[in-house]
Every structure is written in structure tokens, then in C-alpha cells.
Amino acid sequence: MTPTGLADLVDRRLPQLLADLEQLVRCESPSADLGAVAASADLIAALGARRLGVEPRRFTVEGCQHVAFRFGTGPIRVLLLAHHDTVWPIGSLAEHPWSIDEAGSPAVLRGPGTVDMKAGLAMAIHAMAAVAERGHDLAGVCLLVTGDEEIGSPTSRALIEEHARGARACLVLEGAGPSGALKTARKGTSWYRIGIVGRAAHAGGEPEKGINAAVELAHLILAVGALGAPEAGTTVTPTVAAAGTTTNTVPAAAVLNIDVRARTAAEQERVHAAMLALAPTVPGATLTVAGGINRPPMPRSSAAGLFAIAGRLADREGLGPLAERSVGGGSDGNFTAALGVPTLDGLGAVGGGAHAADEHVRLDAIGPRTVLLAALIQELAGPEPAAREPG
Known part of the structure; x- marks a missing residue:
């Protein structure tokens, strides 16, 4: 299969993507600080409008701000799901500053909230922009960015379910698993006091x-x-x-x-x-x-079809074979999978150290993963994938 040229488009966008990611990371947004989350939402709204050419829709629920970028006026067919809150308190940047270490092997970028999940958010914005730049219609595609995922999504769950219900696919921008594995199953979570x-x-x-x-x-x-x-x-x-x-x-x-x-x-x-x-x-x-x-749990059956499509597209784009993993942590993808919406998780950055002092993103993986995401958006936003001839 012949690559589509998405890689060239994404490569040209990488400097912008990294500049946007730096802005997102420098705008600290701990879940419990509603003022900080609001400032982060302001930044995302402005940044997304500039890169995507559509005005955002803002949702404030119990003081917590969420942002959506929706293309077209019809039903949502492809939902990209991200969050902009982090576990890091205000002031964490002083101890864990934004940095890019190109001397290491592999080169990495660091900062609070990079892998979980501001890099995935920046990648989603630029993947959508790359697909639009190729002239593909994004009607039916929506990027929903919530502000309380790290504390269980108490104000955004209904919003997520409203946007996902009836969608063809949900693509979740949480960080990838070890060695870049996509997350095809997640345990359900319960909390008690x-x-x-x-x-x-x-x-x-x-x-x-x-x-x-x-x-x-x-x-x-x-x-x-x-x-x-x-x-x-x-x-x-x-x-x-x-x-x-x-x-x-x-x-x-x-x-x-x-x-x-x-x-x-x-x-x-x-x-x-x-x-x-x-x-x-x-x-x-x-x-x-x-x-x-x-x-609720996210069973592998909810991701199997999308993982197969992702594997085919990765092969076409020369990205190598994809791995998958079942994980214990929950995400907002658990909610969409419970609605019966096909859901593929772990499509964000490849790295490690989420919630820890060594949180980092592999620089060499940002481009290829953004290409994969763009290819998935392009595929799923078009004619029903099941009706297509093998590519």
C-alpha cells in the first residue's frame, strides 16, 4: 500500500505542534483549581480556533470549563476525546520545568502534564488540521476537551456521553502504553471513603x-x-x-x-x-x-474493530506494526465504550512517568503518532469503513 503524504504534512507542522504544546504545559491546570482550569480552557479555545478555523463551544458545569471543536451541523460521527486538567499543583513548573532534551537517546520533552495528556491534545489539533489541509471534509468530527478527568469526570461525564452517543468511533488521546501500545481494554474503577x-x-x-x-x-x-x-x-x-x-x-x-x-x-x-x-x-x-x-470497564471488544483499522493504516503509512495492551487505569473512554461506541484509547503521546517527576514524551514518536491519528480521522470521517474495499 502507498503512503498518502500525511507524514509530510505532519512533519511540516511539528514546529507549530511543539510550540503549542509548550504553551499548554506552561499553563498549569490542576483539576481542583477552577480558575487555572478556566485559564487553560481560554488558551485551548484560542489555540484551537487558530489552528482549526472553527470557533469553539464552551461548556461550564459546576464551575468547571470544557471546550469542544465541532465540524458541520450534523450528528457527530467521530469523537476525539481529550482532557486538559492535570494532577500537578500550581507551581510544579518551578521544580519540573518545560524542557526538550535532544541529547538523550531517545530525545524527550518534559514537563507536568506532558504525557497525561497535553501532548495528545496538541497532536489531536494538528492531526485534524492536517486532514483539513489535504482538503478532506471534517463534517461530523468533534474534539471534546474536558477539565476534570483526573478527578473522575464528575462534571463532564454527561457531556461526554451526550457527544458520544450514536458516534461511529471514539478516539481517546490518553498516553500510549509501554513501547507505544494502544490501549484496547481498561478496568472499571470504583472509589470509596x-x-x-x-x-x-x-x-x-x-x-x-x-x-x-x-x-x-x-x-x-x-x-x-x-x-x-x-x-x-x-x-x-x-x-x-x-x-x-x-x-x-x-x-x-x-x-x-x-x-x-x-x-x-x-x-x-x-x-x-x-x-x-x-x-x-x-x-x-x-x-x-x-x-x-x-x-465501567472498557472491554477489548469495544476496540477490536478500530484496532484492526489502525493496524491497516499504520502499515499503509509505513509506521510499523502496532501493539495493544489492557491496562488497570480508567479513562473517559470507559464511558463511551459503555454506550456501545467503538472506542480506541492510548492514541496520544508515547512516553512515561505520568503523574511522576520523570513525566516525559518521546520526541521521535510525536510525528508518527500524529500521522496515525490523522489517518484514522480521515478514514473514519469518510464513508462507512466496513463498506470500503481493502486499501
Whole structure:
């Protein structure tokens, strides 16, 4: 198969893409800082309008800002899904500045939020622009950029589902897996917070009059951990825990946070029922369980068809064979897959260190991955792929 020339277009756009990415990274946007997220949304709206030639649509939900670039007035056929919030607090750039290290092997660019997922966002914008530059009609293509993915998408889930419902495909710009693997399956996620109420007493003078919330917390950590099912791929992990006030007081209160990952909805429901059924062990203690299922699992079946198309296009463009991977982390692609929309994830940057001090993006992979994304957009926005002759 003959390459289409997309690589040349993308190569010419790389300096602009990197300049745009630097702007995005320098505009810090931690999820919990709504002012910072709003400033980031302003930047994305201006940048996208300049590169794509369409005016953005802005959505503000409970103070959180989301941005969409939609081509045409008909139904959405191809949804590109990105987020612009990060886990990095304001000031992180001082310790982890934007930089490009071309001396290493491979050359990398660094900065908070690069791989998760501002590089993927910049790549999406320029992939769409490259397809438009070739004269292809982008009618039915939409790029939705949300502002709260890192905290579970509480204000954007309905927006994502509204945009995705009925679409032919959803392409998710999260960072790729190890060695550039696309993500064709994801576990579902659930989050819980258990509050424990006991009774305070002097730890030395009359401890017997207290109800020790810390002891109840210890029992709970063991009980919750036992709910995991490794053979089914289900993990139930106690994470943040706290109890007590002073060293000479029986703790009157404690709290436990739990992270749950499961491959199937049935496993999510099993753990959810068990969490709600938890009972205290220490006499007199009471429990309050908050939280629940956040993202449903994304099964491989939702990505299989798109992965096959991506493999064919990668071969055509001379990008080499594609790998795939099932991962434990959730993304907004879990929501679209649950609607029955074919969803392919991990189409963003190749790199590593998401949420960590060594977060980085491989410079040599940005161009090829942008070409793959552009080829997918061009293919999926045209006539129904299943009706096409093999290319």
C-alpha cells in the first residue's frame, strides 16, 4: 500500500505542534483549581480556533470549563476525546520545568502534564488540521476537551456521553502504553471513603471508656483488602487512612479511602455490595460508606474493530506494526465504550512517568503518532469503513 503524504504534512507542522504544546504545559491546570482550569480552557479555545478555523463551544458545569471543536451541523460521527486538567499543583513548573532534551537517546520533552495528556491534545489539533489541509471534509468530527478527568469526570461525564452517543468511533488521546501500545481494554474503577466514628477517652486514665476508631480502621483495612480477587483481575486497595488527634487520646474518628479496579461489571457490583455491607468489629463503632462505581470497564471488544483499522493504516503509512495492551487505569473512554461506541484509547503521546517527576514524551514518536491519528480521522470521517474495499 502507498503512503498518502500525511507524514509530510505532519512533519511540516511539528514546529507549530511543539510550540503549542509548550504553551499548554506552561499553563498549569490542576483539576481542583477552577480558575487555572478556566485559564487553560481560554488558551485551548484560542489555540484551537487558530489552528482549526472553527470557533469553539464552551461548556461550564459546576464551575468547571470544557471546550469542544465541532465540524458541520450534523450528528457527530467521530469523537476525539481529550482532557486538559492535570494532577500537578500550581507551581510544579518551578521544580519540573518545560524542557526538550535532544541529547538523550531517545530525545524527550518534559514537563507536568506532558504525557497525561497535553501532548495528545496538541497532536489531536494538528492531526485534524492536517486532514483539513489535504482538503478532506471534517463534517461530523468533534474534539471534546474536558477539565476534570483526573478527578473522575464528575462534571463532564454527561457531556461526554451526550457527544458520544450514536458516534461511529471514539478516539481517546490518553498516553500510549509501554513501547507505544494502544490501549484496547481498561478496568472499571470504583472509589470509596469510609468514615469511622468511635468515642474519645483519655488513653492513660480511662481508655476503657473509649471506642477506638483506629482499631476499627485496622480491622477494616484487612477486611477491605480481602475483597480483591486476583484470579479475576480485581484489586481492592486501601490507600489513604487517618485516625486520631493526640497521642494520649483514644481516637474518636478515622477515615479510610479505597481504590477498586475490576475487569467486569459483575466484579464491580460484587465489590460494591460487599462495601455497602461492611459492619463494624469494635463494639459501639459506626461506619459510613460513601462513593461507589465511577467508570465501567472498557472491554477489548469495544476496540477490536478500530484496532484492526489502525493496524491497516499504520502499515499503509509505513509506521510499523502496532501493539495493544489492557491496562488497570480508567479513562473517559470507559464511558463511551459503555454506550456501545467503538472506542480506541492510548492514541496520544508515547512516553512515561505520568503523574511522576520523570513525566516525559518521546520526541521521535510525536510525528508518527500524529500521522496515525490523522489517518484514522480521515478514514473514519469518510464513508462507512466496513463498506470500503481493502486499501
